[in-house]
Amino acid sequence: MALQAAVTLLNSLHAYDEAMVYADRMYELENNSINNLSKCYGLANRIETGFLRGDRKKARSLVAETSQICDASNRQVIGQIARSLAVVDMIDIGLNEAGIKEGLSILLEFSKTNQTSDYVTQLEEAIARAYLKNADLQLAERYGLQAYQHAQNSKVLQMMEKSSETMAKIKRAQGDMASALDYYDINLALKKKVLDDQLHKNLAYQRVKFDTQDKANQLSLLEQKNKILSTEKQLEQKNNQNLLMLIALGAILMVVLLAWTLKIIRQKNLFRLSSQLDALTQLSNRGHFVACGMQQFEKTQGDISVILFDMDHFKNINDGFGHASGDWVLKAVSARVTALLPKAEMLGRLGGEEFAICLPKFDTHQALALAESCRAAIAAIDSLPSGFAFPITASFGVASRGMRELKEFEDTLAAADKALYFSKTEGRNRVSLYQ
Numbered sequence: 193m194a195l196q197a198a199v200t201l202l203n204s205l206h207a208y209d210e211a212m213v214y215a216d217r218m219y220e221l222e223n224n225s226i227n228n229l230s231k232c233y234g235l236a237n238r239i240e241t242g243f244l245r246g247d248r249k250k251a252r253s254l255v256a257e258t259s260q261i262c263d264a265s266n267r268q269v270i271g272q273i274a275r276s277l278a279v280v281d282m283i284d285i286g287l288n289e290a291g292i293k294e295g296l297s298i299l300l301e302f303s304k305t306n307q308t309s310d311y312v313t314q315l316e317e318a319i320a321r322a323y324l325k326n327a328d329l330q331l332a333e334r335y336g337l338q339a340y341q342h343a344q345n346s347k348v349l350q351m352m353e354k355s356s357e358t359m360a361k362i363k364r365a366q367g368d369m370a371s372a373l374d375y376y377d378i379n380l381a382l383k384k385k386v387l388d389d390q391l392h393k394n395l396a397y398q399r400v401k402f403d404t405q406d407k408a409n410q411l412s413l414l415e416q417k418n419k420i421l422s423t424e425k426q427l428e429q430k431n432n433q434n435l436l437m438l439i440a441l442g443a444i445l446m447v448v449l450l451a452w453t454l455k456i457i458r459q460k461n462l463f464r465l466s467s468q469l470d471a472l473t474q475l476s477n478r479g480h481f482v483a484c485g486m487q488q489f490e491k492t493q494g495d496i497s498v499i500l501f502d503m504d505h506f507k508n509i510n511d512g513f514g515h516a517s518g519d520w521v522l523k524a525v526s527a528r529v530t531a532l533l534p535k536a537e538m539l540g541r542l543g544g545e546e547f548a549i550c551l552p553k554f555d556t557h558q559a560l561a562l563a564e565s566c567r568a569a570i571a572a573i574d575s576l577p578s579g580f581a582f583p584i585t586a587s588f589g590v591a592s593r594g595m596r597e598l599k600e601f602e603d604t605l606a607a608a609d610k611a612l613y614f615s616k617t618e619g620r621n622r623v624s625l626y627q
Contacts, residue, residue, distance in 0.1 A: 195221075199237045208245035215241055232262040232270050239274045243281050252278055269305045272298055276311050280318040288322040295319045310351060313342040317355045324362055332362045349389055353382035369467035380456055387452075391445055395438075405430075470541040472519055473526040481540025482601070485550045489593065489601040492552045497559035497592040498601070500608035501566065503545035504585045504620040513580045518545075520578040525586070528569045532562065548605065556592045556625065563588040563623045571621065587615035591626035598626075 195218040202211035219234025235258040242251030255278050259271035276298050283291035295315055302312050320336035323329075336359045343351035360375035413423045468480035476484065489496060503509075503521065510518040522545065530539055533549065540548050549566075551559055566588070573584045589612030591604050598604045607626040615624040 196233060196237070199241065203241060203244055206244075208241050211241045212238065212245075228261060228265050229267065232258070232265045232267050235261060236270050236274050240277055243277055248281055248285075251281070269302075269309070272301050272305065273309070273311045276302075276315045280314055283318040283322045286325075288325050292319055292322045292326075295322070310346055310348055313339050313346065313348070313351045313355070316342065317351065317358055320355075320358050320362065324358070324365060327365075329362060329366050333359075333366070336362050349382060349386050353379060353386050356382055373467065383456070384453075387449060395442075405434075473523055473541050475526055475530075475547075476540035478540065478542045481542065481548060481550070482605075484540075485548075485601045485605065488550055488552050489604070495553055495555040495558075495592065495594075496604075497551045497554045497556065497590060498604045498608045499549040499551065499559060499563045499566070499588060499590050500542075500605065500612045501547050501549075501563070501586045501588040502612055502616070504587055504616075506545040509582060513578070513582065517575075517578045517580055517582075521573075521575070521584055524573050524578075525570055525584070528573060529566050532565055532569060548608070550601075554592075556590070556595070559590050559592060560623060560625060563590050567621065567623055585621035587612055587620045588623040589613070589615060589626065590623060595626055 195214050198214045199211045199218070202208070202214065215234055215237035217234075218230055218237060221230040221234070235254055239251045239254050239258060242248070242254070255274050258274040262268065262271040262274070276295070279291050279295040279298060282294070295318065299312065299315060299319070302309065302315075316335045316339035320332050320334075320339055323332035323335065336355065339351070340355040340359050343355045356375050356379040360372045360379055363369075363372035363375060413427070416423060468476060470477045475481075485498070503525065506518065506521070509521060522541070525547070526539070526541070529547070529549070533539055538549050538551060540550075542548050549562075551562065554562070567586060570584060570586045575582050575584055589608040589610065591598060591607035591611060593599060593604055595607065598607055611624040611626040615622045618624065
C-alpha cells in the first residue's frame, strides 16, 4: 500500500523515473500468498508509468503478462485497467478502429466489475475522440458525455479538463457553436485549476526533497565534527542554490502560465469571431445578423429599414455549372453589395443564396434607392472569371419600421420577405416595397 501511494504521487508529479523504481520494488516484493498480488499491482503500475513517460513498446509488452497474473490472483479488474491503458494509447497514436473495437469490449467488462473507476472515464473519453476522428458524431457525443459526467462525479480535475475539451470539439464538429463555446469556457477554467494544482504539488514535492536533503546534511555535520565549519559553509551555499532554483522555477512557471493564458484568450476571441461569420462569404451569419438587427431596432429611434434579397435561379447555376461556380457567385455578390454599403456589418447571409441588409437611419425612399443600386450592381457582374458565362440577377424586398404598424425587427424582416416573394412572382430581377 505504501509503494502504491508513492507510485501514484510520483506519477501525478510527472516524476516517472522515480515512480518506475517503486513499481519495480512492488513487483519484486516477496509474496507468500497464492494470489501473488504484489506482482499484479507492480506490473499494472509499470504499464501505466511506461505509457506516461512515452515508453509505449515496453508498456505494451507487459499487458498480456499482467492480465494472466492478475486473473490468476482473482484481480481481473487490474487486468482490465492494464488493457484499457493500452487501448487509450492505441487511440492516441491514431489506431481508431482497433481502439474502438477493443475499448467497447473492455467497457462491457468494466460494467460488470468496476463501473465507477476513473479508468472507465479515461477509456470513454478516448473512445469519444476516436469516434470524433471517424466523423461518427452521434457516438462521439454519447461517449463524450458519459466521460464528462463520470469525471464530474469523481471530481478528478485532469479528467474533467480532458473530457470538457473533447466535448467542445464534438460540439464544434456538430455545428453547435454555442455549446462548444460553453465547453471551451469550462475547459479553460479547469486548465487553470489543473495548472495550479500541479504547481502546488511540485512545490510541495520540491519542499519535501529540500527538507530531506537538509536533514541528511545535518546528520552528516554531526558525524563529521572535525569538518563542521566547512560543511556549514557548503550547506549554506547549497541552500542558496536550491532557493535560487525554486525562484527560477517559479518565475519560469509564471511566464509559461501567462503566455499560455494569453494564447487561450486569443484562441477564444478567434473562435467567437468565427462563430459569428459565414465561412464562405465572411459576412455575418444568420444568428449574428439577427442579433445585431434586433439591437439596432432597440437603440435607433428614427428611421430604420430592412432589405432582403435572394439570387434568381441559383439552383440552375449550381446544377448546370457546379457548386464551385455557385460559391464564386455568392462571394462576388457579397463583395459587390458590401462596396455599396456605409458599413460592411450591415450585410448578412441568412443561408443559401439569401442575404439581408439592416439600414439604421434609412427611410423608405433611401432604402429603395440603395436596393436598386445593389440590384443593378449584381446584374452587372461578369461571370466569365468563374469559367462559365451565365446571367446573375437578384430579387429584392424592402420594408421600413412604421409601415403598417411595423415596430420590431422580426416583423420588419418578415415584411421584407413578403416583398421579396412579390418580386419573385412578378418576374424576378426587381425591387418591391412592402405594401
